[in-house]
Amino acid sequence: xxxxxxxxxxxxxxxxxxxxxxxxxxxxxxxxxxxxxxxxxxxxxxxxxxxxxxxxxxxxxxxxxxxxxxxxxxxxxxxxxxxxxxxxxxxxxxxxxxxxxxxxxxxxxxxxxxxxxxxxxxxxxxxxxxxxxxxxxxxxxxxxxxxxxxxxxxxxxxxxxxxxxxxxxxxxxxxxxxxxxxxxxxxxxxxxxxxxxxxxxxxxxxxxxxxxxxxxxxxxxxxxxxxxxxxxxxxxxxxxxxxxxxxxxxxxxxxxxxxxxxxxxxxxxxxxxxxxxxxxxxxxxxxxxxxxxxxxxxxxxxxxxxxxxxxxxxxxxxxxxxxxxxxxxxxxxxxxxxxxxxxxxxxxxxxxxxxxxxxxxxxxxxxxxxxxxxxxxxxxxxxxxxxxxx
Numbered sequence: 399x400x401x402x403x404x405x406x407x408x409x410x411x412x413x414x415x416x417x418x419x420x421x422x423x424x425x426x427x428x429x430x431x432x433x434x435x436x437x438x439x440x441x442x443x444x445x446x447x448x449x450x451x452x453x454x455x456x457x458x459x460x461x462x463x464x465x466x467x468x469x470x471x472x473x474x475x476x477x478x479x480x481x482x483x484x485x486x487x488x489x490x491x492x493x494x495x496x497x498x499x500x501x502x503x504x505x506x507x508x509x510x511x512x513x514x515x516x517x518x519x520x521x522x523x524x525x526x527x528x529x530x531x532x533x534x535x536x537x538x539x540x541x542x543x544x545x546x547x548x549x550x551x552x553x554x555x556x557x558x559x560x561x562x563x564x565x566x567x568x569x570x571x572x573x574x575x576x577x578x579x580x581x582x583x584x585x586x587x588x589x590x591x592x593x594x595x596x597x598x599x600x601x602x603x604x605x606x607x608x609x610x611x612x613x614x615x616x617x618x619x620x621x622x623x624x625x626x627x628x629x630x631x632x633x634x635x636x637x638x639x640x641x642x643x644x645x646x647x648x649x650x651x652x653x654x655x656x657x658x659x660x661x662x663x664x665x666x667x668x669x670x671x672x673x674x675x676x677x678x679x680x681x682x683x684x685x686x687x688x689x690x691x692x693x694x695x696x697x698x699x700x701x702x703x704x705x706x707x708x709x710x711x712x713x714x715x716x717x718x719x720x721x722x723x724x725x726x727x728x729x730x731x732x733x734x735x736x737x738x739x740x741x742x743x744x745x746x747x748x749x750x751x752x753x754x755x756x757x758x759x760x761x762x763x764x765x766x767x768x769x770x771x772x773x774x775x776x777x778x779x780x781x782x783x784x785x786x787x788x
Contacts, residue, residue: 520697
Protein backbone atom coordinates (compact mmCIF):
# COMPACT_ATOMS: atom_id res chain seq x y z
CA UNK A 399 0.00 0.00 0.00
CA UNK A 400 1.30 3.43 -0.97
CA UNK A 401 0.08 6.65 0.67
CA UNK A 402 0.56 9.71 -1.52
CA UNK A 403 0.69 13.08 0.26
CA UNK A 404 0.78 16.38 -1.64
CA UNK A 405 2.88 18.74 0.52
CA UNK A 406 3.30 21.45 -2.11
CA UNK A 407 2.19 24.27 0.19
CA UNK A 408 4.52 23.18 3.01
CA UNK A 409 7.51 23.04 0.67
CA UNK A 410 6.76 26.54 -0.62
CA UNK A 411 5.95 28.11 2.75
CA UNK A 412 8.32 30.76 4.08
CA UNK A 413 7.11 30.23 7.65
CA UNK A 414 6.12 26.87 9.10
CA UNK A 415 3.07 27.79 11.14
CA UNK A 416 -0.54 26.69 11.53
CA UNK A 417 -1.50 23.99 9.06
CA UNK A 418 2.04 23.68 7.73
CA UNK A 419 3.28 22.99 11.25
CA UNK A 420 0.74 20.20 11.65
CA UNK A 421 1.55 18.86 8.18
CA UNK A 422 5.24 18.75 9.06
CA UNK A 423 4.69 16.87 12.32
CA UNK A 424 2.25 14.29 10.94
CA UNK A 425 4.44 13.65 7.90
CA UNK A 426 7.56 13.18 10.05
CA UNK A 427 5.75 10.72 12.31
CA UNK A 428 4.34 8.78 9.36
CA UNK A 429 7.86 8.49 7.95
CA UNK A 430 9.17 7.35 11.35
CA UNK A 431 6.84 4.35 11.30
CA UNK A 432 8.47 2.87 8.22
CA UNK A 433 5.12 1.61 6.96
CA UNK A 434 3.01 2.11 4.98
CA UNK A 435 5.09 3.38 2.08
CA UNK A 436 4.81 7.18 2.08
CA UNK A 437 5.25 9.02 -1.21
CA UNK A 438 5.60 12.77 -0.77
CA UNK A 439 4.63 14.93 -3.74
CA UNK A 440 5.33 18.47 -4.90
CA UNK A 441 3.22 19.97 -7.68
CA UNK A 442 5.23 21.90 -10.26
CA UNK A 443 2.74 24.31 -11.85
CA UNK A 444 5.08 25.23 -14.68
CA UNK A 445 5.42 21.60 -15.75
CA UNK A 446 1.87 20.67 -14.66
CA UNK A 447 3.30 17.59 -12.99
CA UNK A 448 3.93 16.06 -9.58
CA UNK A 449 7.53 15.47 -8.54
CA UNK A 450 8.51 13.01 -5.81
CA UNK A 451 10.19 14.37 -2.70
CA UNK A 452 13.12 12.48 -1.19
CA UNK A 453 11.84 11.25 2.19
CA UNK A 454 15.25 11.22 3.87
CA UNK A 455 15.99 14.74 2.65
CA UNK A 456 12.60 15.84 4.05
CA UNK A 457 13.51 14.45 7.48
CA UNK A 458 16.95 16.02 7.40
CA UNK A 459 15.56 19.43 6.54
CA UNK A 460 12.51 19.59 8.80
CA UNK A 461 13.83 17.69 11.84
CA UNK A 462 17.60 18.03 11.71
CA UNK A 463 17.64 21.46 10.03
CA UNK A 464 20.15 20.28 7.46
CA UNK A 465 20.16 20.55 3.71
CA UNK A 466 18.43 22.84 1.24
CA UNK A 467 14.64 22.74 1.00
CA UNK A 468 14.38 22.90 -2.77
CA UNK A 469 16.80 20.02 -3.15
CA UNK A 470 14.32 17.69 -1.42
CA UNK A 471 12.32 17.77 -4.65
CA UNK A 472 13.68 15.22 -7.08
CA UNK A 473 13.36 15.15 -10.86
CA UNK A 474 11.32 11.95 -10.65
CA UNK A 475 7.75 12.53 -11.71
CA UNK A 476 4.68 10.79 -10.36
CA UNK A 477 2.20 10.28 -13.18
CA UNK A 478 -1.44 10.26 -12.15
CA UNK A 479 -2.14 7.21 -14.28
CA UNK A 480 0.39 5.24 -12.22
CA UNK A 481 -1.76 5.60 -9.10
CA UNK A 482 -4.48 3.00 -8.74
CA UNK A 483 -6.27 0.35 -6.72
CA UNK A 484 -4.57 -0.29 -3.39
CA UNK A 485 -3.12 3.23 -3.26
CA UNK A 486 -4.30 6.04 -0.96
CA UNK A 487 -4.25 9.75 -1.69
CA UNK A 488 -4.15 11.67 1.60
CA UNK A 489 -4.78 15.43 1.49
CA UNK A 490 -3.00 16.72 4.61
CA UNK A 491 -1.61 20.10 3.54
CA UNK A 492 -3.48 23.34 2.76
CA UNK A 493 -3.60 22.22 -0.85
CA UNK A 494 -6.59 24.37 -1.82
CA UNK A 495 -3.91 27.02 -2.31
CA UNK A 496 -2.22 24.78 -4.88
CA UNK A 497 -2.96 25.16 -8.59
CA UNK A 498 -3.80 21.46 -8.89
CA UNK A 499 -7.54 21.79 -8.32
CA UNK A 500 -9.19 18.90 -6.49
CA UNK A 501 -12.28 19.19 -8.71
CA UNK A 502 -9.96 18.06 -11.52
CA UNK A 503 -7.70 15.65 -9.63
CA UNK A 504 -10.05 13.63 -7.42
CA UNK A 505 -12.40 12.26 -10.11
CA UNK A 506 -9.35 10.98 -12.01
CA UNK A 507 -7.96 9.21 -8.95
CA UNK A 508 -11.37 7.91 -7.94
CA UNK A 509 -11.90 6.47 -11.41
CA UNK A 510 -8.60 4.60 -11.08
CA UNK A 511 -9.61 3.00 -7.77
CA UNK A 512 -7.51 5.18 -5.45
CA UNK A 513 -8.82 5.57 -1.89
CA UNK A 514 -9.21 9.30 -1.14
CA UNK A 515 -8.81 10.70 2.37
CA UNK A 516 -8.75 14.35 3.44
CA UNK A 517 -7.77 16.00 6.69
CA UNK A 518 -10.33 18.79 7.05
CA UNK A 519 -8.95 21.24 9.59
CA UNK A 520 -12.08 23.40 9.58
CA UNK A 521 -14.68 24.86 7.22
CA UNK A 522 -14.27 28.45 8.37
CA UNK A 523 -14.09 29.65 4.76
CA UNK A 524 -17.70 28.46 4.45
CA UNK A 525 -19.06 29.36 7.90
CA UNK A 526 -17.12 32.62 8.43
CA UNK A 527 -15.94 33.84 4.99
CA UNK A 528 -15.78 37.43 6.26
CA UNK A 529 -12.58 36.55 8.13
CA UNK A 530 -10.85 34.89 5.19
CA UNK A 531 -8.89 35.92 2.14
CA UNK A 532 -11.34 36.17 -0.76
CA UNK A 533 -9.25 34.13 -3.17
CA UNK A 534 -8.79 31.46 -0.53
CA UNK A 535 -12.56 31.20 0.02
CA UNK A 536 -13.19 30.31 -3.64
CA UNK A 537 -10.29 27.88 -3.72
CA UNK A 538 -11.39 26.21 -0.50
CA UNK A 539 -14.92 25.74 -1.81
CA UNK A 540 -13.51 23.88 -4.81
CA UNK A 541 -11.40 21.74 -2.49
CA UNK A 542 -14.16 20.98 0.01
CA UNK A 543 -16.79 20.39 -2.65
CA UNK A 544 -14.56 17.88 -4.41
CA UNK A 545 -13.88 15.98 -1.19
CA UNK A 546 -17.54 15.94 -0.21
CA UNK A 547 -18.21 14.28 -3.54
CA UNK A 548 -15.24 11.92 -3.90
CA UNK A 549 -13.57 11.32 -0.52
CA UNK A 550 -13.85 7.91 1.11
CA UNK A 551 -12.92 9.32 4.51
CA UNK A 552 -12.69 12.73 6.16
CA UNK A 553 -10.40 13.16 9.16
CA UNK A 554 -11.13 16.08 11.49
CA UNK A 555 -9.69 17.18 14.83
CA UNK A 556 -12.86 17.92 16.79
CA UNK A 557 -16.46 16.76 16.95
CA UNK A 558 -17.46 20.40 16.53
CA UNK A 559 -16.12 20.25 12.96
CA UNK A 560 -18.08 17.07 12.28
CA UNK A 561 -21.20 18.90 13.43
CA UNK A 562 -20.49 21.80 11.06
CA UNK A 563 -19.85 19.43 8.17
CA UNK A 564 -23.10 17.61 8.88
CA UNK A 565 -25.06 20.88 8.89
CA UNK A 566 -23.45 21.86 5.59
CA UNK A 567 -24.21 18.50 3.99
CA UNK A 568 -27.81 18.72 5.19
CA UNK A 569 -28.18 22.20 3.67
CA UNK A 570 -26.74 20.95 0.38
CA UNK A 571 -28.87 17.79 0.58
CA UNK A 572 -25.88 15.55 -0.09
CA UNK A 573 -24.47 12.57 1.84
CA UNK A 574 -21.53 13.31 4.11
CA UNK A 575 -18.51 10.98 3.83
CA UNK A 576 -17.60 9.07 6.96
CA UNK A 577 -15.84 11.36 9.46
CA UNK A 578 -13.17 10.32 11.92
CA UNK A 579 -12.01 12.50 14.84
CA UNK A 580 -8.27 12.58 15.54
CA UNK A 581 -7.33 15.34 18.04
CA UNK A 582 -4.04 17.06 17.32
CA UNK A 583 -0.91 16.55 19.40
CA UNK A 584 0.95 19.05 21.54
CA UNK A 585 4.54 17.86 21.70
CA UNK A 586 6.29 19.75 18.93
CA UNK A 587 9.37 19.67 21.15
CA UNK A 588 10.48 18.11 24.37
CA UNK A 589 9.44 20.83 26.81
CA UNK A 590 12.77 21.52 28.46
CA UNK A 591 13.44 25.04 29.67
CA UNK A 592 14.82 27.15 26.84
CA UNK A 593 17.94 29.10 27.89
CA UNK A 594 17.69 32.82 27.24
CA UNK A 595 20.81 32.80 25.10
CA UNK A 596 19.01 30.60 22.55
CA UNK A 597 16.45 33.29 21.69
CA UNK A 598 16.88 36.72 20.09
CA UNK A 599 17.86 39.41 22.58
CA UNK A 600 14.85 41.62 21.81
CA UNK A 601 12.49 38.70 22.50
CA UNK A 602 14.21 37.93 25.78
CA UNK A 603 14.15 41.56 26.86
CA UNK A 604 10.43 41.86 26.11
CA UNK A 605 9.66 38.67 28.02
CA UNK A 606 11.72 39.77 31.01
CA UNK A 607 10.34 43.32 31.17
CA UNK A 608 7.04 42.55 32.96
CA UNK A 609 4.37 39.85 33.35
CA UNK A 610 2.89 39.44 29.89
CA UNK A 611 -0.07 37.98 28.10
CA UNK A 612 0.83 36.11 24.93
CA UNK A 613 -1.03 35.54 21.67
CA UNK A 614 0.47 33.04 19.21
CA UNK A 615 -0.61 32.69 15.60
CA UNK A 616 -1.01 34.52 12.34
CA UNK A 617 -2.29 38.06 12.78
CA UNK A 618 -5.52 37.83 10.80
CA UNK A 619 -9.10 39.08 11.33
CA UNK A 620 -10.41 35.77 12.68
CA UNK A 621 -7.91 35.65 15.55
CA UNK A 622 -9.29 38.92 16.99
CA UNK A 623 -6.03 40.40 18.30
CA UNK A 624 -7.78 43.74 18.66
CA UNK A 625 -9.77 42.43 21.63
CA UNK A 626 -6.60 41.84 23.64
CA UNK A 627 -5.43 45.39 22.93
CA UNK A 628 -8.82 46.71 24.05
CA UNK A 629 -8.49 44.73 27.27
CA UNK A 630 -4.99 46.13 27.71
CA UNK A 631 -6.38 49.66 27.52
CA UNK A 632 -9.36 48.72 29.71
CA UNK A 633 -7.34 47.56 32.68
CA UNK A 634 -4.50 45.15 31.94
CA UNK A 635 -1.96 47.93 31.41
CA UNK A 636 -2.91 49.55 34.70
CA UNK A 637 -2.52 46.17 36.40
CA UNK A 638 1.07 45.98 35.14
CA UNK A 639 0.71 43.54 32.25
CA UNK A 640 2.47 43.71 28.91
CA UNK A 641 1.22 42.18 25.64
CA UNK A 642 3.29 40.05 23.24
CA UNK A 643 1.95 39.04 19.82
CA UNK A 644 3.92 36.24 18.13
CA UNK A 645 3.00 35.56 14.52
CA UNK A 646 3.47 36.82 11.02
CA UNK A 647 1.09 39.38 9.57
CA UNK A 648 -1.68 37.94 7.43
CA UNK A 649 -4.37 39.44 5.23
CA UNK A 650 -6.61 42.48 5.72
CA UNK A 651 -4.62 43.64 8.74
CA UNK A 652 -2.92 46.71 7.27
CA UNK A 653 -4.95 49.19 9.33
CA UNK A 654 -4.56 47.14 12.51
CA UNK A 655 -0.77 46.96 12.10
CA UNK A 656 -0.52 50.70 11.36
CA UNK A 657 -2.45 51.44 14.53
CA UNK A 658 -0.31 48.95 16.48
CA UNK A 659 2.99 50.43 15.35
CA UNK A 660 1.74 53.98 15.95
CA UNK A 661 0.91 53.35 19.61
CA UNK A 662 3.00 55.25 22.14
CA UNK A 663 3.46 52.02 24.09
CA UNK A 664 4.60 49.91 21.13
CA UNK A 665 7.89 48.26 22.13
CA UNK A 666 7.32 49.59 25.65
CA UNK A 667 4.36 47.50 26.77
CA UNK A 668 3.07 45.96 23.54
CA UNK A 669 5.36 43.88 21.33
CA UNK A 670 5.05 42.05 18.04
CA UNK A 671 7.47 39.39 16.80
CA UNK A 672 7.21 37.54 13.51
CA UNK A 673 9.37 34.83 11.90
CA UNK A 674 10.31 33.34 15.28
CA UNK A 675 11.84 29.89 15.45
CA UNK A 676 10.56 27.08 17.67
CA UNK A 677 12.96 27.89 20.51
CA UNK A 678 11.85 31.52 20.72
CA UNK A 679 8.16 30.54 20.65
CA UNK A 680 8.82 27.95 23.36
CA UNK A 681 10.54 30.59 25.45
CA UNK A 682 7.57 32.93 25.14
CA UNK A 683 5.12 30.18 26.07
CA UNK A 684 7.16 29.14 29.09
CA UNK A 685 7.53 32.63 30.51
CA UNK A 686 4.05 34.01 29.78
CA UNK A 687 1.69 34.78 32.65
CA UNK A 688 -1.24 33.78 30.38
CA UNK A 689 -1.97 32.80 26.83
CA UNK A 690 -4.96 34.71 25.42
CA UNK A 691 -7.05 32.99 22.75
CA UNK A 692 -9.57 35.42 21.28
CA UNK A 693 -10.58 33.69 18.02
CA UNK A 694 -14.04 33.94 16.52
CA UNK A 695 -13.76 30.45 15.00
CA UNK A 696 -11.26 27.58 15.01
CA UNK A 697 -10.87 24.06 13.77
CA UNK A 698 -8.98 23.00 16.89
CA UNK A 699 -6.93 25.78 18.49
CA UNK A 700 -3.51 24.21 18.90
CA UNK A 701 -2.00 27.11 20.91
CA UNK A 702 -4.42 26.22 23.71
CA UNK A 703 -2.73 22.87 24.22
CA UNK A 704 0.73 24.18 23.43
CA UNK A 705 0.39 26.64 26.31
CA UNK A 706 -1.09 24.19 28.81
CA UNK A 707 1.50 21.53 27.97
CA UNK A 708 4.12 24.09 29.01
CA UNK A 709 2.29 24.92 32.24
CA UNK A 710 0.95 28.29 31.10
CA UNK A 711 -2.66 29.17 32.05
CA UNK A 712 -5.06 30.10 29.25
CA UNK A 713 -7.91 32.59 28.99
CA UNK A 714 -10.06 32.03 25.92
CA UNK A 715 -13.16 33.24 24.12
CA UNK A 716 -16.02 30.86 24.79
CA UNK A 717 -16.60 29.03 21.48
CA UNK A 718 -17.67 25.37 21.08
CA UNK A 719 -14.44 23.91 19.69
CA UNK A 720 -12.31 25.52 22.41
CA UNK A 721 -14.69 24.14 25.06
CA UNK A 722 -14.29 20.69 23.50
CA UNK A 723 -10.49 20.88 23.39
CA UNK A 724 -9.85 22.49 26.80
CA UNK A 725 -12.83 21.86 29.07
CA UNK A 726 -11.97 22.65 32.68
CA UNK A 727 -8.34 23.54 31.92
CA UNK A 728 -9.18 27.01 30.68
CA UNK A 729 -10.78 30.22 31.95
CA UNK A 730 -13.41 31.67 29.65
CA UNK A 731 -14.51 35.15 28.69
CA UNK A 732 -17.35 36.42 26.53
CA UNK A 733 -16.44 37.12 22.92
CA UNK A 734 -15.81 40.80 22.13
CA UNK A 735 -16.02 41.78 25.81
CA UNK A 736 -12.67 43.31 26.86
CA UNK A 737 -13.92 43.87 30.41
CA UNK A 738 -14.70 40.16 30.74
CA UNK A 739 -11.24 39.29 29.42
CA UNK A 740 -9.77 41.57 32.09
CA UNK A 741 -11.92 39.82 34.70
CA UNK A 742 -10.65 36.38 33.61
CA UNK A 743 -7.05 37.56 34.06
CA UNK A 744 -7.46 39.68 37.17
CA UNK A 745 -9.07 36.96 39.25
CA UNK A 746 -5.60 35.39 39.39
CA UNK A 747 -3.97 38.40 41.00
CA UNK A 748 -4.10 36.24 44.11
CA UNK A 749 -0.80 34.35 43.76
CA UNK A 750 -2.03 31.30 45.67
CA UNK A 751 -4.96 31.00 43.28
CA UNK A 752 -2.65 31.42 40.29
CA UNK A 753 -0.28 28.75 41.66
CA UNK A 754 -3.19 26.33 42.13
CA UNK A 755 -4.31 26.97 38.56
CA UNK A 756 -0.85 26.19 37.21
CA UNK A 757 -0.73 23.07 39.34
CA UNK A 758 -4.07 21.89 37.94
CA UNK A 759 -2.70 22.02 34.40
CA UNK A 760 -0.45 19.05 35.16
CA UNK A 761 -3.56 16.86 34.95
CA UNK A 762 -4.16 17.91 31.33
CA UNK A 763 -2.43 15.37 29.11
CA UNK A 764 -2.93 16.16 25.42
CA UNK A 765 -2.40 13.46 22.85
CA UNK A 766 1.18 13.13 21.64
CA UNK A 767 1.96 13.61 17.97
CA UNK A 768 2.77 9.90 17.79
CA UNK A 769 -0.73 9.12 19.12
CA UNK A 770 -2.31 11.64 16.76
CA UNK A 771 -0.45 10.07 13.84
CA UNK A 772 -1.55 6.58 14.91
CA UNK A 773 -5.20 7.65 14.96
CA UNK A 774 -4.88 9.40 11.61
CA UNK A 775 -3.37 6.26 10.11
CA UNK A 776 -6.43 4.28 11.23
CA UNK A 777 -8.62 6.76 9.40
CA UNK A 778 -6.37 6.72 6.35
CA UNK A 779 -6.55 2.93 6.14
CA UNK A 780 -10.23 2.83 7.06
CA UNK A 781 -9.58 0.14 9.68
CA UNK A 782 -10.93 2.00 12.74
CA UNK A 783 -14.11 1.01 14.50
CA UNK A 784 -14.32 4.47 16.12
CA UNK A 785 -15.50 6.44 13.13
CA UNK A 786 -18.25 8.97 13.57
CA UNK A 787 -21.27 7.79 11.68
CA UNK A 788 -23.13 10.42 9.73
